[in-house]
Amino acid sequence: SSTHKIISVVFVIFCSLSTTLTAVMQIDDLAEVDYSLSSLPAVFRPFIDLDLKGVVFPAGNYTDSPYVAASFTIPDQSDSMLYLAFSEYFFQTSSFAYYTAGAFNMTIAEETCSYFNINTEIFGSIIPEVAKYSVTPYPVMLKLMSTEIPIISLQQDSFTLEIQGSVEVLAVLPDSTTQSLFTLNIAANTSISLNIFDKKLMGSLCLNR
Structure with missing residues (x-):
């Protein structure tokens, strides 16, 4: 419908602006996570795909991770309202951050x-x-x-x-x-x-x- 298309366009414009911003949240005293959008969202009629960075780094020290993020896909399911998937890269950067912080x-x-x-x-x-x-x-x-x-x-x-x-x-x-x-x-x-x-x-x- 036209309403669906308008909402989709507005949402994509909003997210495209959001990709230029850094969204960082402190996990604890030792680590923070960057969950900024890594790409524009994919908008479909039944669902929306959002790709977030999910990079964990030592608190107050945004250092480059020694790991490379690999792309992955979530199985095509529609039984639940929300699906979350964490890549191996997320856990690797978490390990690196806490190791660097001496945890x-x-x-x-x-x-x-x-x-x-x-x-x-x-x-x-x-x-x-x-x-x-x-x-x-x-x-x-x-x-x-x-x-x-x-x-x-x-x-x-x-x-x-x-x-x-x-x-x-x-x-x-x-x-x-x-x-x-x-x-x-x-x-x-x-x-x-x-x-x-x-x-x-x-x-x-x-x-x-």
Whole structure:
């Protein structure tokens, strides 16, 4: 109808102006997302297609992503009012942003380790060198660090997460200084499957290695 055509033209003009603007929303203290239109919308009688950038970057630091966005399509369905699809690029830039912001680095404090009775004596029973260094049991603290950007890959019904990092174990001495005991390099590959059960989105986790 003529009304439909007029609405479509006005909508396209509005969106064409919007493509020149940057739409940024802060996710949290560490990251922001650019959800600007990446192209003009495709207007059809039964539906409208909107392509958004979906680039996540460190808060206050809009840096170029090392990844390249690949085009994809949503299956042709019309049972619901709204369909949302997130590309692998969105998750890759999210991983890059949080890695750059240091979100994957953390310290497990002495108090937490002491609560679980983790001290140099426990590590000394496993690693003889630690036992030789620390005759008297000392409390410890752990420093966890991601050494590379976590890799997220999407599959048909699941996605995998590959993480490489290190764990440094430090003894907390009586004068409150710390002494590094050893560093353990770790690599993990995890698969996460998503299913809808009783109208709820459920996830199952499987550690591959």
